[in-house]
Every structure is written in C-alpha cells, then in structure tokens.
Amino acid sequence: MANTVLIGAQWGDEGKGKVIDVLSNKVDIVARFQGGNNAGHTVKIGDEKYVLHLVPSGILHKGKKCIIGNGLVVDPIGLLSEMDELKEKGIDCKGRLFISDRATLVCPYHKALDAFRESGRGRKIGTTKRGIGPAYGDKIIRTALRMGDMLDKSFAKELGARIDCANAQLKAGGAQLLNKASIIKEYTKAAKRLAPYITDTITILNNAERKGKSILFEGAQGTMLDIDFGTYPYVTSSNATSGGACTGTGVPPNRIDQVIGVIKCYTTRVGEGPFPTELLDATGEQLRTEGGEFGATTGRPRRCGWFDAVVARYSAMISGVDYWAMTKLDVLDNQKTIKVCVAYQCDGKRLDTIPASSAMLARCKPIYKSIAGWNTSTKEVTRYKDLPPKAKKYVEYLCKITGVKLGILSVGAKRESTLRIAL
Ligand code: GDP
Numbered sequence: 001m002a003n004t005v006l007i008g009a010q011w012g013d014e015g016k017g018k019v020i021d022v023l024s025n026k027v028d029i030v031a032r033f034q035g036g037n038n039a040g041h042t043v044k045i046g047d048e049k050y051v052l053h054l055v056p057s058g059i060l061h062k063g064k065k066c067i068i069g070n071g072l073v074v075d076p077i078g079l080l081s082e083m084d085e086l087k088e089k090g091i092d093c094k095g096r097l098f099i100s101d102r103a104t105l106v107c108p109y110h111k112a113l114d115a116f117r118e119s120g121r122g123r124k125i126g127t128t129k130r131g132i133g134p135a136y137g138d139k140i141i142r143t144a145l146r147m148g149d150m151l152d153k154s155f156a157k158e159l160g161a162r163i164d165c166a167n168a169q170l171k172a173g174g175a176q177l178l179n180k181a182s183i184i185k186e187y188t189k190a191a192k193r194l195a196p197y198i199t200d201t202i203t204i205l206n207n208a209e210r211k212g213k214s215i216l217f218e219g220a221q222g223t224m225l226d227i228d229f230g231t232y233p234y235v236t237s238s239n240a241t242s243g244g245a246c247t248g249t250g251v252p253p254n255r256i257d258q259v260i261g262v263i264k265c266y267t268t269r270v271g272e273g274p275f276p277t278e279l280l281d282a283t284g285e286q287l288r289t290e291g292g293e294f295g296a297t298t299g300r301p302r303r304c305g306w307f308d309a310v311v312a313r314y315s316a317m318i319s320g321v322d323y324w325a326m327t328k329l330d331v332l333d334n335q336k337t338i339k340v341c342v343a344y345q346c347d348g349k350r351l352d353t354i355p356a357s358s359a360m361l362a363r364c365k366p367i368y369k370s371i372a373g374w375n376t377s378t379k380e381v382t383r384y385k386d387l388p389p390k391a392k393k394y395v396e397y398l399c400k401i402t403g404v405k406l407g408i409l410s411v412g413a414k415r416e417s418t419l420r421i422a423l
C-alpha cells in the first residue's frame with residue numbers, strides 16, 4: 001500500500017484502531033504522529049479485545065515495526081503498563097517498537113495540573129486528565145523534557161527542578177503537592193526500562209521510506225478536536241488532521257500518497273463543547289446502547305447524534321481525504337428513519353461551513369434530510385453488494401454529499417466485519 005495517513009474525521013472514536021488493524025498487513029511500518037494516552041483505540045481479534053493508548057495498533061500484526069513519533073506526548077508509566085499488558089497477551093514490543101527521542105515527556109505534574117484546571121473555576125473542557133494540555137503547553141513554551149532527556153545523566157536533576165516549580169503552582173492553588181523523591185525514583189526506573197526503545201525515529205522512517213517500505217500514519221482524536229481546526233477551546237492540544245503526520249514524524253509531505261478519513265455513520269463526542277446534531281432523547285440513548293458508546297480511555301458515556309455532513313466536508317477539505325473508511329453502519333440497523341445534517345441554520349442564516357466560534361456553533365441548528373432506514377441486520381454482511389438496498393443508498397448518499405469515495409465499510413467490531421471497497 002502507498003504511504004497513507006489515517007485520521008479521525010469527527011470528534012474521535014470513529015473506529016481508527018479497527019481500520020488501522022485491518023490495513024496493517026498491507027504496510028511495513030505503522031507510525032503514530034500525535035496525542036498521548038488520551039487516545040483509546042480498540043481492536044477486536046476473535047474474542048480478544050485490545051485497547052491501545054500509545055502503542056500503534058499495528059503492534060497486533062507480527063513483524064510490523066511501530067513508531068511513536070516526535071509529535072506525541074508520552075506518559076512513560078502508562079506506556080510501560082500498556083507494554084506489559086501486551087506482553088501478557090503474547091505480544092512483545094522488543095525490537096518492534098521505536099520511541100522518538102524528540103517526543104515530549106508527560107510527568108505527574110502535568111496530570112495534576114490538568115485535573116486541577118478541570119476542577120477549578122475556569123472553563124471545563126472535559127479532558128481525559130492524562131496531562132495532555134499541560135504537557136503540550138510545556139513543549140510550546142519550551143520548558144518540557146523529552147524522551148531523549150530520560151537517557152541523560154542530568155535527568156533526575158532536571159525533573160526535580162520542574163517538580164519544585166509545579167509544586168509552587170499547586171500550593172498557590174491550594175491543591176495537593178507532589179512527592180518529589182518518589183516521582184524521581186519512579187521515572188529513573190522507567191527511563192532504564194525504556195532506554196532500549198528510545199531512538200532517532202526520524203531517520204528510521206525516512207531510511208525505510210527511501211528503500212521503498214510503506215508507512216501507515218496513525219492519527220489519534222479527530223478533526224473537530226484538532227487544536228487549530230476543532231471546536232476551540234473544546235479540543236485536544238495537538239494537530240489531529242493530516243498535516244500533523246508530517247510534523248509529528250519528520251516525514252515530508254511529498255512522501256505522503258493518500259489520506260483515509262475514518263468516519264462513523266452517525267456522530268459521537270466525549271467531553272464538553274458544541275455538538276449540533278446531538279440527540280438528547282431516546283434515539284440518542286439507543287445509539288449509545290447499540291453502538292457501545294462508552295469511552296475506551298475513561299469509560300465516560302459518549303454523547304450521540306446524527307451524521308453531520310458539514311463536519312464531514314470540513315474534515316475532508318482540511319485533511320485532503322481521498323477515501324472514507326465508514327464505520328458502525330450496523331448500529332443504524334434498527335432505525336426507521338435516519339437523519340443527516342446537510343447544513344446549519346444560525347442567527348437566521350444558512351451556514352454550510354463550521355464557524356470559528358464555538359459559541360456560534362452552539363447556536364447552530366441542523367437542517368436535516370430524512371432517509372428511510374433498512375430495518376435489517378447488516379452485521380453478517382461480507383460483500384457490499386449483499387447490503388440491503390436502503391443501506392447502500394444511505395452510504396452512497398453520505399459519499400455524494402461529502403464528495404469523498406468509499407474505501408472501506410465496517411459493519412462490526414471484528415476484522416471479518418469489514419467490506420473492502422477500494423482499499
Ligand atoms: P478509535 O478511538 O477511533 O480507535 O475508536 P474507539 O476504539 O475508541 O471506538 C470505536 C468502538 O467501536 C470500539 O469499541 C470498536 O471495537 C467499535 N467498532 C469499530 N468498528 C465498528 C463497527 O463497524 N461496528 C460496530 N458495532 N462496532 C465497531
């Protein structure tokens with residue numbers, strides 16, 4: 001397969017883990033390019049369920065190399081426990097996982113500050129409390145430690161100075177202080193364990209690419225959570241759109257061949273922020289129950305709503321999506337009528353694009369087109385032509401109004417429940 005960037009086209013949890021897993025056997029390397037362990041990518045293989053937070057989903061395919069790119073923020077304790085869990089299930093990361101020495105280190109004070117800000121008087125984002133915002137904040141203001149710093153003899157001293165600084169802030173806010181000695185001990189131990197994995201992933205990726213190896217760039221979160229393009233400030237702190245693949249790995253744009261957008265046949269969102277097609281009624285509850293819409297990282301119930309074509313078109317435009325990987329069609333099997341938002345009505349005007357202001361987006365009312373449901377199970381379907389005609393009509397309508405071709409259609413969580421159309 002050509003070098004491919006895969007992104008989430010909504011508010012995350014579109015089924016990226018499943019699609020990455022399905023595509024992994026066609027590539028040599030899977031490289032995550034942004035985010036941290038705020039992500040939860042679920043892969044179901046037979047009766048086994050894997051939830052990956054930092055390790056690329058390609059790890060589940062024997063022999064594939066996996067990269068944690070420079071664009072990530074890495075919680076070393078979280079990463080080690082993920083690697084340990086994988087090992088218990090028979091998957092050894094040794095020799096297969098490569099962590100960028102330029103990736104940003106997430107420290108306990110980032111998590112403490114994240115939790116503190118969420119509980120404070122300020123604006124609540126509904127974060128995963130994994131320290132993502134404060135860690136990216138430190139990167140941007142140039143006070144962060146990076147994974148490569150863990151290997152230097154100055155690490156304990158540098159970490160200690162930052163803990164002192166964070167404790168001064170926590171003290172001023174009346175929050176509980178961090179135990180400096182125990183953090184330094186835990187982190188120096190983690191540094192020893194991670195040392196064999198920390199390396200120059202930029203050179204690994206570019207050398208492999210020059211030798212003709214193919215790379216699948218794994219995005220986390222989704223367009224509407226992107227720090228620049230999402231529903232700011234109700235977003236995460238990284239570029240989840242396709243541009244992030246280059247800045248988050250060091251592979252240049254002219255080496256990228258195609259972009260796949262993963263998109264649910266309806267919409268979900270976790271955390272605070274505007275969501276025009278949200279259903280606060282029994283239909284929303286039905287989508288949540290039938291779609292198993294509970295956070296893979298925090299277990300929070302996901303907010304559910306109809307497909308939003310304004311969001312989809314915006315995502316396709318920003319990331320240059322060539323193909324949709326549409327997921328969870330089966331979750332709509334029991335709907336008599338399905339609605340699709342084609343535009344918004346806002347302050348007396350029709351809007352066809354996403355406004356920059358979250359306050360304005362919160363005032364947007366969806367303009368819906370109603371489509372007849374198929375009321376038949378699609379869960380066992382393995383060929384596109386065997387889908388109920390009304391289901392095909394729905395999928396084809398979504399492609400038409402978003403102007404993107406269908407690459408993959410998913411009708412269930414398992415590998416087998418995947419209809420490969422053009423990919
Ligand atoms: P990600 O963050 O984009 O990787 O998505 P998550 O793993 O957080 O959430 C997607 C959920 O939907 C997971 O529980 C998947 O196992 C499940 N899933 C993926 N594709 C399908 C599908 O086509 N149908 C159904 N019913 N479940 C799916």
Ligand code: IMO
Nearest residue numbers: 012013038039040126127128220221236270271
């Ligand atoms: P995957 O990769 C869904 C949301 C949080 C919150 C906002 C900011 O599984 O699709 P953060 O902890 O990043 O500072 O939280 O972003 N969020 C996600 N929502 N899927 C994710 O990842 C998410 N990662 C972060 O709920 O609203």
Ligand code: MG
Nearest residue numbers: 013040041296
């Ligand atoms: Mg997820």
